[in-house]
Amino acid sequence: MPELPEVEQAASTLRRWLEGAPIARARAAPTRLFRAGGRLLFQRLLPGSRLEGVDRRGKILLLSFAGASGKVGLLCHLGMTGKWVHRPSSADPPAHAHVRLELEGGAVVHYTDPRLFGRIEVHRDADLLALPAVLALGPDPLLDGIDPEVLHARLAKTRRPVKAALLDQALLAGVGNIYATEALFHAGIHPGRAASGLSRAEVARIAVGIDAAMAAALARPVEEIAYLSEGGHVGNPFLVYDRAGERCPRCKRGTIEALTIGGRTSAFCGRCQRAG
DNA sequence: ACGGATGTTCGCGC
């Protein structure tokens, strides 16, 4: 569930579930989610506090809790399969629930993550926005917008294919494999093109493509956004991602092809997105 | 059953 739009929706559902509700109990299994070792602090500091707000920077969630002993900050990255889910306390925990916040009144908010690529860290609340992981991020398309001139200048400095460069969180925060793929389709640019060889106009089209793909995702109902995690009963909402072999939805003549670039699969229309 | 999957990080080689 993890690119910018999905993380933005996670932030919004966490606000709805947690705001104002005091935490009765916080539990976490000894997994690699707490790489930095904050598991015991998580269990000790959160009970008695309540959520003050949820922030998002790229794919990183930042939760602020206020309690009797001061403010506590949580950094949460969902990795590839991380997800926050809300359940009544009477229900069985969902599969792969490793962390949970039990609320006064009975509800439980679980963090599930089968592959455990996600990450949770406990910090002082005041430190959250100054954490190295946050400072390392490039502009967030939703919070900061994309300046095409700046993006063009940054892309000019790398020798990587444009598709690989767009996945660099220091270049743009929150763009992942799906939205990079969709943005390049919008822009009509082959994913294997050298980033440094793109014109200003082409980079401007990529910026528009990122905005358009993310706006389309954010406009969908929450439960449809992470379609891959919904058991397949929601259709693929993307134009080319995961559509290799299908007809191009734009030109109706090309076929969607797949190529591995920078270790990740890229889907593109061989007719609309030429290798140049 | 084999291969690939929304992400990040580490080690290696140039």
Next chain:
DNA sequence: CGCGCGAACATCCG
């Protein structure tokens, strides 16, 4: 030193 690449992390699904 810095960049780019492949592997590793752990599990599920088709």
